[in-house]
Amino acid sequence: MSALNWGAAEPHLPILLVMTPIFGALFSTFLRRGVLAWLLALIVTLSLPLMSITLLLKVLETGQPIIYKIGNWDAPFGIVYKVDQLSAYVLCVISFIGAVILPYARRSIAAEIEEPAQSWYITMYLLCLGGLLGIVITGDAFNAFVFLEISSLSTYVLIALGRHRRALLASYQYLIMGTIGATFYIIGVGLLYLVTGTLNFDDLSQRLSTAVADPGMRNATLTALGFIVVGLALKLALFPMHVWLPNAYAYAPSVATAFLAGTATKAAIYLLIRVVFSVFGTALSVEALPIPDLLLVLSLAAMFLASFSAVFENNAKRMLAYSSVAQVGYIMLGVALANQASMTGALAHIANHAIMKTALFLALGAVFYRIGSVLYSDMSGIGRKMPLTMAAFAIAGIGLMGTPGTSGFISKWYLAIGAIDAGLYSVVFMIVASSLISVVYIGRITEVVWFREPSPAAATAKEAPLSMLIPLWLLAGLTVYLGFDTRLTADVSAKAADILIGGIR
Amino acid sequence: MMDALQQFSAHYNYYITIFLMISGLFIVIARGNLIKKLIGLSLFQTSVYLLYLTPAKIVGGTAPIYDKNFTVYANPLPHVLMLTAIVVGVATLALGLALVVRIKEAYGTVEEDEIFTKDPESE
Numbered sequence: 091m092s093a094l095n096w097g098a099a100e101p102h103l104p105i106l107l108v109m110t111p112i113f114g115a116l117f118s119t120f121l122r123r124g125v126l127a128w129l130l131a132l133i134v135t136l137s138l139p140l141m142s143i144t145l146l147l148k149v150l151e152t153g154q155p156i157i158y159k160i161g162n163w164d165a166p167f168g169i170v171y172k173v174d175q176l177s178a179y180v181l182c183v184i185s186f187i188g189a190v191i192l193p194y195a196r197r198s199i200a201a202e203i204e205e206p207a208q209s210w211y212i213t214m215y216l217l218c219l220g221g222l223l224g225i226v227i228t229g230d231a232f233n234a235f236v237f238l239e240i241s242s243l244s245t246y247v248l249i250a251l252g253r254h255r256r257a258l259l260a261s262y263q264y265l266i267m268g269t270i271g272a273t274f275y276i277i278g279v280g281l282l283y284l285v286t287g288t289l290n291f292d293d294l295s296q297r298l299s300t301a302v303a304d305p306g307m308r309n310a311t312l313t314a315l316g317f318i319v320v321g322l323a324l325k326l327a328l329f330p331m332h333v334w335l336p337n338a339y340a341y342a343p344s345v346a347t348a349f350l351a352g353t354a355t356k357a358a359i360y361l362l363i364r365v366v367f368s369v370f371g372t373a374l375s376v377e378a379l380p381i382p383d384l385l386l387v388l389s390l391a392a393m394f395l396a397s398f399s400a401v402f403e404n405n406a407k408r409m410l411a412y413s414s415v416a417q418v419g420y421i422m423l424g425v426a427l428a429n430q431a432s433m434t435g436a437l438a439h440i441a442n443h444a445i446m447k448t449a450l451f452l453a454l455g456a457v458f459y460r461i462g463s464v465l466y467s468d469m470s471g472i473g474r475k476m477p478l479t480m481a482a483f484a485i486a487g488i489g490l491m492g493t494p495g496t497s498g499f500i501s502k503w504y505l506a507i508g509a510i511d512a513g514l515y516s517v518v519f520m521i522v523a524s525s526l527i528s529v530v531y532i533g534r535i536t537e538v539v540w541f542r543e544p545s546p547a548a549a550t551a552k553e554a555p556l557s558m559l560i561p562l563w564l565l566a567g568l569t570v571y572l573g574f575d576t577r578l579t580a581d582v583s584a585k586a587a588d589i590l591i592g593g594i595r
Numbered sequence: 596m597m598d599a600l601q602q603f604s605a606h607y608n609y610y611i612t613i614f615l616m617i618s619g620l621f622i623v624i625a626r627g628n629l630i631k632k633l634i635g636l637s638l639f640q641t642s643v644y645l646l647y648l649t650p651a652k653i654v655g656g657t658a659p660i661y662d663k664n665f666t667v668y669a670n671p672l673p674h675v676l677m678l679t680a681i682v683v684g685v686a687t688l689a690l691g692l693a694l695v696v697r698i699k700e701a702y703g704t705v706e707e708d709e710i711f712t713k714d715p716e717s718e
Contacts, residue, residue: 250697258698259710277616280647
């Protein structure tokens with residue numbers, strides 16, 4: 091079934107998937123010219139989706155997780171990389187988004203970053219990609235922290251290279267919040283290590299189930315759970331810990347925004363799902379700490395309050411950033427309901443939101459490339475000058491609303507079924523209601539770009555170059571395609587959800 | 596009273612850890628000076644080193660190399676983990692300070708409230 095023949099490298103794909111971008115980053119530091127670094131990164135990032143798809147196919151075929159022992163040390167002693175349905179699926183999403191953006195990145199980076207920094211920028215992009223893939227593939231709690239910090243540190247640099255001086259402040263704020271989040275996570279892991287003496291996820295979950303019988307151990311375990319959930323909630327921008335996100339997305343260079351919006355929060359969401367479900371098992375979380383209830387309330391708050399903020403925003407990138415907070419709310423809602431259908435919806439939304447939001451930010455990046463601004467006042471009437479770009483924006487925007495026939499509908503459909511299964515009919519109503527708010531904020535920008543007289547900046551704009559349009563339309567096309575063919579998203583998500591939920595009972 | 600004191604002295608390094616943790620976090624939140632915030636952040640991260648290292652040290656324990664003369668061994672793994680965490684902490688602090696240098700160049704100040712008065716929208 092595996093379409094690609096990797097030869098002798100086949101058993102080493104899990105480690106290659108992480109090491110290729112990290113070594114790519116290393117080599118690109120030696121390339122002084124931005125174009126050369128970009129070419130190297132293009133080769134690296136295009137190879138990654140092939141690897142992750144091979145891994146996904148293999149896992150789906152055998153139904154068994156792939157365990158890769160680093161240095162051939164066995165599980166509790168050495169670090170293992172574990173690829174199961176869930177991680178293979180998230181790996182595919184992240185590596186695919188990373189690859190799609192790169193052809194687009196050349197012109198955008200050339201326009202937004204000064205020359206000596208261009209190859210460094212590519213280096214940071216590859217490091218960040220490697221870190222995110224590492225978070226998802228690793229089976230070791232501390233290793234996940236190291237990758238979390240690799241991706242975060244490179245993200246801070248990616249954001250700080252934005253042209254406006256506020257990018258520096260946004261990056262600084264994210265550095266403070268991100269480090270607090272990661273440190274909370276590591277405190278939690280430390281407590282778990284004290285309780286169990288292991289860092290391997292599988293080993294942890296086995297030893298925890300017996301360790302919690304002791305009241306003292308149980309308290310330490312619950313404290314660890316609290317620290318880890320709060321720390322990761324900071325990382326994944328769960329309301330109300332999202333305050334770093336709008337500025338970071340708004341002032342980062344276009345390529346970084348598109349990449350981070352598609353991937354960074356998703357890796358943190360994956361890690362949270364992995365820890366809450368696979369390590370603790372929801373049984374522990376439900377009985378002792380009201381974590382699902384807490385997540386439910388916070389995600390509903392995110393869906394409404396962040397959406398409202400998006401409605402009144404006049405900077406298109408900030409508007410989409412608030413919308414990202416709301417969409418993270420949808421994903422966390424599915425996680426909080428924790429049944430088969432809702433998990434399927436949440437996992438499908440990881441892919442669907444990554445595709446739609448990346449498409450939207452790429453479209454804005456193309457606008458920024460042409461007119462140097464994404465304020466509504468400058469963007470008015472831009473649709474007439476850049477029809478292809480803004481048409482793709484509109485398609486992805488319609489997907490974001492969750493209109494039938496787009497991928498956004500599929501995930502919200504499963505979420506709604508999950509809410510019905512959980513007996514929470516009011517949540518179904520709220521999913522629909524908050525989708526209506528997204529109609530308002532997408533509708534508002536659509537009105538600005540299509541139905542107003544062109545602003546002075548927009549009047550002289552030209553259609554975006556082909557290297558930007560192709561990735562953009564690929565993602566916009568996928569938004570529609572995945573609304574009809576759900577084999578890639580919902581079916582794989584359902585299998586992954588089976589295993590996650592099955593792990594609890 | 597004696598019980599409480601004994602309890603305290605048996606766990607005093609944990610109390611130090613918690614004190615450092617809280618004071619670090621407090622500095623990050625309460626201070627408006629960007630450099631002081633970073634110092635607080637560093638303190639917060641440092642407290643985690645103690646959290647890991649405290650249980651790893653066993654009194655009289657030696658390195659886990661098998662030898663007939665020793666029976667008590669200490670686990671070296673937490674030390675190794677914290678070596679990694681120290682590297683991460685140093686990298687974070689360095690990057691944070693580099694950002695503060697750039698912020699000082701762009702805004703002419705490292706006080707948060709002065710930055711916000713110069714650039715109200717950046718909050």
